[in-house]
Amino acid sequence: MINFNKPYLTGDETRYIEDAVASGKISGNGKYTQLCQKFFEDKYGFGKCLLTTSCTDALEMAAILINIQPGDEVIIPSYTFVSTANAFVLRGANIIFADSNSENPNLDAGTLESLITSKTKAIVPVHYAGIACDMDLIMDIANRHNLFVIEDAAQAVDSYYIGRDGVKKALGSIGHLAAFSFHETKNIISGEGGMLAVNDMKFAERAEIIWEKGTNRSAFFRGEIDKYGWVDIGSSFLPSEVIAAFLWAQIEHLDKIQNKRKQIWNQYFDGLKKVALEGNFKLPQIPDYAVNNAHMFYLVFESAEKRTECISKLRNKGIHAVFHYLSLHKSPFYAAKHTGGNLFWSDNYSENLLRLPLYYELNEKDVSFILKAMLNAEN
Known part of the structure; x- marks a missing residue:
């Protein structure tokens, strides 16, 4: 029997997990979390990376960061996973579905302007099969209409877009925000797992607070403040060091x-x-x-x-x-x-x-x- 998918193990996952457990710091944002985040920032030019427990969580963080309110409209392709829509529906958004194009399942960027109204808040292109959407056109449209672009790059680790200027940019580095998946079906995995890439740095500080359940706990542990408390909405988006250690073994390969x-x-x-x-x-x-x-x-x-x-x-x-x-x-x-x-x-x-x-x-x-x-x- 040839299965559709089989998760690949490099052989280092359990060794790094044991190291994380032995460190006494397994609740998250420790050694392996920081190694993974720095890798993605350095290799792909993302502004700030935050590991999450899933790509769904990363999309939900993005919806909070752009302040989605009931009645806002978000344009996404109809041909995508439900998480792309759910993240914004949970905040009260109305989803406006874009068609795919005739050449591949990515959304047809040429139809976007016809879908924009005074209520439109964001465009969420999905890079299906890791193949880039027409990001120059999407960003041009978004900039003219003052819209946010959130790249659903769940399938797009280590994939690139070549712009009109000939410059090759990593998918997930172009929009204001981007979400990645490390689900067991992806190229590199951590069982479940994801990441938010923050490219518009005005979101960076708040993203970290939302990531830490609405607290400024990360700033406290960096010694930037003398105590931490509840300062914003948020949730338990931060994964454990066990997940990060598993992912680091994959990243090395x-x-x-x-x-x-x-x-x-x-x-x-x-x-x-x-x-x-x-x-x-x-x-x-x-x-x-x-x-x-x-x-x-x-x-x-x-x-x-x-x-x-x-x-x-x-x-x-x-x-x-x-x-x-x-x-x-x-x-x-x-x-x-x-x-x-x-x-x-x-x-x-x-x-x-x-x-x-x-x-x-x-x-x-x-x-x-x-x-x-x-x-x-x-x-």
Whole structure:
């Protein structure tokens, strides 16, 4: 059986966890938390990083930081995970759903201006499969309309956007704020886990307070104040040192993990190029302004029936391939609130997109077996 996903362990996770436990500081914001945060700040140019217990928590922090109020509108793609919407719904926002574009599941930035009203507060682009949205266009629109941009970079660790000026910028470093995931399905993991990247430094001090349950506890431990107390709203967003220690072991092997995932991705792409031209599906399309972090390998079939048929044939060979999101604008919770009409491309990906297994421990023989099964499924 070839599973869809298998978490990769570097071998150092338990050693670092034992070290964290032995230190007597396991409640969070200790040695490993600070190592992880500094790594991301230094390598990717994020303004300030704060580890969280999930990407969902990071998005919820972002919603608090931009002061979302009941009735505010937030634009997000319909083709995304529910957390992208929930973080803002919890603060009372109305969600305005954007359609995906025809080339890939990212939101169609060209439609954004038509969705903006006097109530719009933020745009939340989701970098699906770690592939960049058109961030120059999104930031231009946001700046003209005085809107915040919060990058949902859950799948975009170690991925980049190439701007019109030719400068390559890490995804998550462009918007005012960004949220990352280290869930066990991501490129580097900590079981559950996430991170908020603060790029507009006017949010930095308050972000740390919200992170620490609404207290200025971090400033107290740095010796900046002589006592700490409750100064703002917040919650228990800070993860334990056990989570951070696990993540640090992954970070130390990031380049090795990324190289292997890209090798697998390229083997899929090269193996399916010819049949894609003749068959019932399209391969991933990566815009010129984006790079590939090999988070996911997906296919887009010409019909839901063809996708279902392929899933069934692969499972008969012991291969677990899966579909992905269902359009949020049609969800039981939000369908009655959606006023934006048909979102053709979001529904197209909901009905026709298929993800193939992609994880570190897949070897060349495994991928060849999957490719052979795919080719047979097309015959």
